Amino acid sequence: MMLDWVSGVLLLVGSFLLLTGALGFLRFADFYARIHACGVTETLATSCILLGLLIQSDSAVPQFKLLLILLFVLLSSPTSSHALAKAAWNAGVRPRDNRGKQPLPLPPGEH
Amino acid sequence: MISHLAVLPVLLPLVGAPACVVLRRPGAAWAFACGVAFLAFVAASHLLVQTRELGVISYALGGWAAPWGIEYRIDLLNALVLVLVSAMGMTVLLASRASVRGEVDPSRHSLFYVAYLLCLAGLLGIVATGDAFNLFVFLEISSLATYALVACGRDRRALIAAFNYLIMGTIGATFILIGIGFLYMTTGTLNMLDLAVRLPQLGESQTVFAAYAFIVVGVCLKLALFPLHLWLPGTYTQAPSIVTAFLAATATKVALYVLVRFSFSVFHLETSRLALSLEAIFITLGVVAAFAGSLVAIYATDLKRGLAWSSIAQVGYMAISVGIGTAAGLQAGLIHLFNHALMKGALFLAVAAYVLRVGGTTFRELRGIGQRMPLTTAAFVVGGLSLIGIPGTAGFISKWYLVMAAMESERWLLAFLVVASSLLTAVYIWRFIEVAYLEKPESGKASPQKPAGMLLTCTLLLALANLYFGFDTRLPVSTSAGAAANLLGARTP
Amino acid sequence: MELAVNIVLLSLLVTTAAALVLVRGLLASIMLTSIYGLLSASFFVIMDAVDVAFTEAAVGAGVSPLLLLLSVAVIGRHEARNAGARPLFAVLLVGITGALLIVGTLDMPAFGRADAPAHLHVAPRYLLLSGEETGIPNVVTSVLASYRAYDTLGEVIVIFTAGVAVILILASGTHRGSARPHSAPVDTKDPHTILQVVSKTMIPFMLLFAFYVQFHGDYGPGGGFQAGVIFASGIILYGLLYGLPAICRVIRPPVVELCSALGVLVYGVTGILSMLQGRPFLDYSVLADDPIRAQQIGIMVIELGVGITVASVLIVIYYAFANQFETNGN
Amino acid sequence: MDILSHFNYWVVVVLMMLGFFIVIARGNLIKKLIGLNIFQTSVFIFYISTGKVIGGSAPVLSSDIQLYSNPLPHVLILTAIVVGIATTSVGLALVLRIYRAYGSIEQDEILEQSRQ
């Protein structure tokens, strides 16, 4: 019973985080901010949901599989965010100010 | 092996193709492919003999009985088309070596033969199968191989042609898939015989009607029936000549087979309510195709393109025969299917020889070719006469039966239109003959003669076949009569 | 509940497709295609088609966007605005086809009814007897690999044909099979260190997972095709990160080409074995004395053939495409 | 016949037609292939819908399940998906060659070049 509660909370938190991530993705000003919003929230959110499901499940094989998926997500999700950001940078996308108008000045050594 | 006869014609090229990949030398690949095609032809001929003696041969693949497993069901109709396709596939392949060397990028030769075998296997598989979905799978095998073969053409327009064919062909195949899906929904089976039994029990169903419509449109795309012919001229013109010869002699024939099979064996077009309107549609489209195709062919300045349009016209005749829908009509269609393969095979092989010799197929390049290549041009003339329907050639027999069928069903105007359109054929064939024999060749363009003995032999062989089947018609006539009777008599209560 | 998910997924599908119609620009289109594939995979799960969902996820959301991306990398993402200005004709044609389809659906049995003819005729036998006849719980696998094994052979041939076709089409100019690029491996000044490290640890697991899927297909979703796709993805991932030459050194193109034929031959020869013993093509009963055992052996062998061919053909196709990128790209 | 019973089919028809429309109306060759992809995938969705039995479960035999969905469409669509990806890859290979030969993949531009 207790475990059910825990898993319920985890699932809810996960869903909420996904929603915020999605909102951020839509509303934030520039590419990097957006990818930040969903990249960060997604990893946590998926982990929460997977954990919640892990608790719900009652036999060993699915639990093992879920664990593997969790591991995979933990590895792949940040990496893909990184890859995206890097690709954007290489393609010449530059961070902008809060309203998304002005390009921010480049760090030293870049042009 | 006799008991496996039904599956051998398809299986040999199907398994032969991957085995052919191992052979890296083009010559070896060609020789191997020829051997495989020859064996397939032998198997198909045996099969025809067997079906003539024993009637329908059923072969349960995987050992599972029919509606649950996939069945090969060979009756006279399949057997005839199998023999035709494997024979033409073999002949064109035998002729191909020199032409492929002349027209296809050297790095691709051995894979070219692999693709050829795959295409052949696909076509044979379509014909042999008794399962609607299996038909779709083999249709795709042959189509994919065809796209690759067409793209091997030398001109960059070959790529466009292949791409257009891919788009249209895939739309057609998807339509067929939709049709098969509808049929499955309403009957729960994919086996054609089973479908034929179950469909009449449904009575009038919109779903069945839609299924038939989609299958017909899909098949007609493959058949290049006017106005769904748009892919054909480009494809035939731009593909390597050998591929054109192969496709013209086999692919549209197989599509016609599928149309006939679905219309009469599965849907019982002759008894259904749709019959009248469909009759009119097929006949109208066929007549329009016959005239439009021939007219465009008359104004073509390129021999290959002209012949491509002629194929559209000839497909029109076949559509007419399906539209007539009587036993005589179907027989006429099947005979024309058989004979047209012989004609177009001979014509396009001759074109392949021309390409090899003068490097192109425009009328300007072909001036005076009759003096330079007397035997090839003689073969072309025989094929052309056959196309016109001069007595003594196979084409005459086709025309005879088609006009007969039209008269028997008292469609006098149709009979008249059929003979009148064949006059247009005479015009474009004669246009080439004048160019070939009466014009002086352009000076200064003497390309070195490449050895093409096999090509010439095969071309002459097909030309002789055109003459032979103009006099001894027992094989196509009796087989098609039996097949037509089967198709119409297969009404199951 | 199921109905709600159903409706949501379908509306998402429609939205995606509509967006595809409206959007210009190839990169966005490819992303939408990928989404479409993923959504339809999810839909297939709702429809109880787990095997299909698995495959569609791998193909619709994986392989085909990958190939599209590789092509766009060569060609560029631009899509002209006014190209193909025949919308009226298109609307007409689509309207007619759609109307015909709708007409066709009117007489169909209602969605999901257990007494629809499709569920009463052939399928019940599979559900009732396949367990006894083949000893394999996953009915889709037993139908695929035994009852309709010939279709599956056709499927393998189709994928093999695609491989042959792609080489045939793309090989001109460059010598067949030698995917020797002209430029150096990807961007030496900016090595994807993080990506490389992460994926290097993941690739072995991917390959392992491929084997799991290959051999677990009898009991759950999976089978040769899915396994082949996953295996190939592992290899392709390596190629994407370390460059074509690197992967070509590990797995030589001619070998892959031979493997693609080998898989088909494994399948075909299994069938021919039965013929040599006087049974129909692909009748597995000759492979062992016990019929169920024989079925299992047969299914395993042909699934292996499928896996080999699919993996090698996908790798071959990747090589051919990547080679285009390396020789033409940037 | 109530509306809901055919709702799935109709939506799928809409999906198919959207894909079909892209194939016909768009001039970009890659976009055409994408459309073809959508068209085919929608047909797959249609097939799978026909196999669904409400209340049934995935056709993996188990002693405690009585009602299964129809496995046959699944088998067919597995094959069809493979056919689809095969077509797409061949099509893309052609597009790449076309790009190399014409420097464009827009139908209009290619047609114009071909005419010259």
Place this chain on the structure above:
Amino acid sequence: MSGAGLLVASLCIPVTVIPGITLLHNRPNPREALSLLASALLILINLGIYRSLQQGQTLAWQSGEVLPGLRLELAAEPLGVLFSLIASTLWLVTTVYAVGYMRAHNEGNQTRFYAFFALSIACVMGIAFAGNLLTLFLFYEVLSLSTWPLVVHAQTERARQGGRIYLGLLLGTSIVFFLPAIILTWWTSSTLSFTDGGVFDPDTSPLLLAVLLVLFVFGVGKAAMMPFHRWLPAAMVAPTPVSALLHAVAVVKAGVFSLLKIGIYIFGLDQLGATGSREALLYLATFSLLAASVVAMRQDNLKARLAYSTISQLAYVSLGVLLAVPDSITGGSMHIAMHAFGKITLFFCAGAILVATHKTEVSQLQGLGRQMPFTMGAFLLASLSIAGLPPTGGTWSKWYLMLGTLETGAWLLTIALLVSSILNLIYLTLIPVRAFWPSAAGPRRMNEAPIACCIAIALSAGGCIALFLFPQVLYQLISPITSGGGMP
């Protein structure tokens, strides 16, 4: 040799020399000797067939089935024997003539010329001995095709134009009318064999028969019935030996011969007489007969004038068929022979004039009689034969045709025939008369054509007279037809 063997040999001899002719393309003398040899042999064989027929033997040959129930058949019957004899005799004469003409005229591609000539003759033999409509049609079509290379021999644009009209009309009519007619006949009566008294059931629908007759008459384009006559003038671009043998004798006679056979053996005279469309066609033939004569008068080119004259004379034979009484049939059949000898002489003369003086127009021929007295004499004789005046063979055929018109009571036609004869006289006989007329140009020395040409002219002109003297040979040969027992 057996009867069937003779028939096959008659077909094969011209064909078998073709490879020989082709191989000898560099050596004219043996090549032409071979042609002469073949034609002489052919005459012998045809005489053999004639003798066998007179002795009452049955000569027939059948192939295997081409279509179920339908074979290729050869059979010797009087009309065919008559036709084959005329054609083979004139082949020999024409070959002699051609040797002189082609060499004198320095024509190119002579090998092709002789080869296709031989092929055409083989087709003519096939038509003559055809035992059913299918066989007839087969050789009929191949004849059209094999004469095309002869028509376009010069390979000039004008020759090509002529070739197109030639082939277009001949193939067109045969495919659009003849072939459906044959198929319709097969469909109604299940046989295509030529049969005494016709093949149709007495209760066959009259409408069908009427349509069939129209189809046949128009379908046999080689009979040059108006309005499908344009091919004949177009074919005049060919070298003169071709015009002479093929377009005065073999091809056009093949047309009217086919009509005769169809009339006699497919319809049967009784049925033919009762067919509804016969009368209309009869008047069309009459119109053709008169109109062609009128047009011929307006032609200045000699060969064109002869061509229109041929059209007119062919209409006589068609008329004979359509009258459908024994006398008219006799007249029509005899006219095949009479006109053949007459017209070939005229063409030979035209060719001789061309070779010797390079003149092609009628208006240039004034006073030519002194230069070419022999040629012009022969021309006069032949033109009399065409007009139907003694001492030439044409007299008899026209006589029987007149009898035929009188028998059916068609007075109008009798008058038409008379008028036409007068027109013939005007446009043909006036030419030699004016040539011999003393003209201002004054006497010049003799300048005849090559000796081979003169021999040929002498032979054919002699034939005209011989036919006048011994018409009973012809009459006896063809009398079984009208008495109802032609076919073996």
